[in-house]
Amino acid sequence: MAQVETTPERREESDNFSRLLDALRRRVSKQQFATWFQRTALVRWEGNEVVIGVPNRFYEEWFQRHFRTLIARAAEEVGQAPANVSFEILPALPAGEGPAPARAPEAGAPSVPPAPTPTVVEPASAVASFDLHLNAHYTFENFITGPSNRVAAASARAVASDPGRAYNPLFLHGSVGLGKTHLLHAVCHEFLRQQAGERICLLSCEEFTNEFVQALQRHDLESFRQRFRNVGLLVIDDIHFLVGKERIQDEFFHTFNRLYQAHRQIVVSSDAPPTEIPTLQDRLVSRFKWGLVANIDKPEMETRMAIVRRKATLLDLEVPNDVVEFIAANFRNNIRELEGAILSVSARARVASVPIDLSIAQEALEPSLRDGRPPMTLDRITEVVAAHYQVKISDLRSKRRNRSVSHPRQVVMFLARATTDLSLDEIGDHFGGRDHSTVLYAVRRMQELAEQDPNFAAELERMKDRLGVR
Ligand code: ADP
Ligand code: MG
Numbered sequence: 001m002a003q004v005e006t007t008p009e010r011r012e013e014s015d016n017f018s019r020l021l022d023a024l025r026r027r028v029s030k031q032q033f034a035t036w037f038q039r040t041a042l043v044r045w046e047g048n049e050v051v052i053g054v055p056n057r058f059y060e061e062w063f064q065r066h067f068r069t070l071i072a073r074a075a076e077e078v079g080q081a082p083a084n085v086s087f088e089i090l091p092a093l094p095a096g097e098g099p100a101p102a103r104a105p106e107a108g109a110p111s112v113p114p115a116p117t118p119t120v121v122e123p124a125s126a127v128a129s130f131d132l133h134l135n136a137h138y139t140f141e142n143f144i145t146g147p148s149n150r151v152a153a154a155s156a157r158a159v160a161s162d163p164g165r166a167y168n169p170l171f172l173h174g175s176v177g178l179g180k181t182h183l184l185h186a187v188c189h190e191f192l193r194q195q196a197g198e199r200i201c202l203l204s205c206e207e208f209t210n211e212f213v214q215a216l217q218r219h220d221l222e223s224f225r226q227r228f229r230n231v232g233l234l235v236i237d238d239i240h241f242l243v244g245k246e247r248i249q250d251e252f253f254h255t256f257n258r259l260y261q262a263h264r265q266i267v268v269s270s271d272a273p274p275t276e277i278p279t280l281q282d283r284l285v286s287r288f289k290w291g292l293v294a295n296i297d298k299p300e301m302e303t304r305m306a307i308v309r310r311k312a313t314l315l316d317l318e319v320p321n322d323v324v325e326f327i328a329a330n331f332r333n334n335i336r337e338l339e340g341a342i343l344s345v346s347a348r349a350r351v352a353s354v355p356i357d358l359s360i361a362q363e364a365l366e367p368s369l370r371d372g373r374p375p376m377t378l379d380r381i382t383e384v385v386a387a388h389y390q391v392k393i394s395d396l397r398s399k400r401r402n403r404s405v406s407h408p409r410q411v412v413m414f415l416a417r418a419t420t421d422l423s424l425d426e427i428g429d430h431f432g433g434r435d436h437s438t439v440l441y442a443v444r445r446m447q448e449l450a451e452q453d454p455n456f457a458a459e460l461e462r463m464k465d466r467l468g469v470r
Contacts, residue, residue: 013044016045048084167291260290311338376467
């Protein structure tokens with residue numbers, strides 16, 4: 001809100017800050033936003049350092065405890081890079097009629113505004129090292145099961161009820177938007193309910209990485225490790241981000257062993273099964289295979305329809321059957337998109353002040369069905385493929401011929417043919433003027449390989465998922 005000063009140099013920073021506030025506005029309730037965020041100012045946003053000014057010590061502590069992770073996530077979204085968020089007291093800021101400035105947070109005053117949604121759940125022992133940001137809707141009750149996810153859901157329930165014994169570790173994998181994060185949160189909710197007093201640590205692989213890097217910089221690995229020692233449940237989301245990070249894999253291995261030996265439950269998610277995460281250390285792969293590896297597949301039509309119905313109920317919407325079917329038939333690959341479709345239809349009906357019916361649904365979804373996506377480019381494909389194989393973009397575009405770059409290069413050519421209208425020559429040009437027969441050869445070769453090798457076919461699917469092509 002308030003900006004400390006507005007010299008031209010700071011314009012970009014303050015633009016970012018308003019985008020950050022917008023992102024936060026979407027993540028917390030109106031009341032929380034008014035109580036907390038309207039009294040903040042940007043002190044500094046340099047690289048990944050984001051310093052936010054708050055009116056007093058009470059705010060500072062409250063932000064540290066309850067909002068730091070939330071703000072870091074939002075800042076990452078805005079700045080498209082990991083963000084390190086800290087707070088600074090700016091007495092000039094209005095403290096307002098919100099929380100009483102002099103009161104310490106420990107007092108647990110009832111007048112204190114509610115914690116952010118996604119809810120912050122303090123474990124009963126109240127010695128949480130990480131804030132636990134659980135989305136209140138991501139429960140087992142709200143998770144619709146079908147053949148595509150039944151094993152994953154059942155094993156998630158089992159580890160919450162019988163932690164450390166049923167399956168340890170539990171490794172859930174599936175492509176984006178199929179409910180991995182939802183199930184991980186559901187495990188935490190259920191664990192908290194059944195294992196009163198036990199501590200939980202839930203974090204994304206990126207948070208684990210960031211915390212680790214910060215601990216290294218502070219020369220304080222000990223307190224980093226200490227955080228994981230006494231938890232009953234460690235949950236790490238999107239573990240595939242461990243690719244190519246040797247030291248962090250070492251550290252994770254270490255953490256894993258300690259918890260495992262103490263019969264503490266470990267649950268991780270990933271976009272691929274352990275054996276297919278490139279550059280994941282063998283010893284980690286074999287650890288993951290000690291427990292249960294469960295896949296979440298794309299849901300069938302029936303399951304998608306059930307999800308649309310459940311979502312409609314949660315949103316208090318009247319959605320006729322033909323609309324449920326229409327939405328479920330058109331959004332097959334990603335439940336998040338399915339949910340987005342329901343929201344678009346409901347918004348359209350609200351604006352037009354008509355009840356939801358098939359024609360309003362068709363109208364609302366027509367643009368995204370026609371193809372609301374930005375056109376695919378060779379640059380985007382190259383970027384995704386380079387990240388997948390952990391090679392440099394410049395190597396892919398160079399003349400180098402060894403297999404570690406020539407294979408990914410052929411994958412780019414294949415994906416470019418499959419997802420763009422570019423000619424063979426145009427694709428060849430992107431790779432330093434290779435001629436069209438080279439490209440044609442690559443495309444055919446990859447096609448054959450995908451037919452012979454289901455693992456490779458699955459890798460291609462995952463890269464397509466990342467590119468957002470269906
Ligand atoms: P992922 O982590 O695999 O990318 P998420 O867990 O974020 O996916 O799921 C995306 C959205 O879809 C969430 O809003 C989640 O609640 C919803 N969702 C996914 N699977 C189901 C399901 N089986 N039943 C109900 N909602 C689901
Ligand atoms: Mg997720």
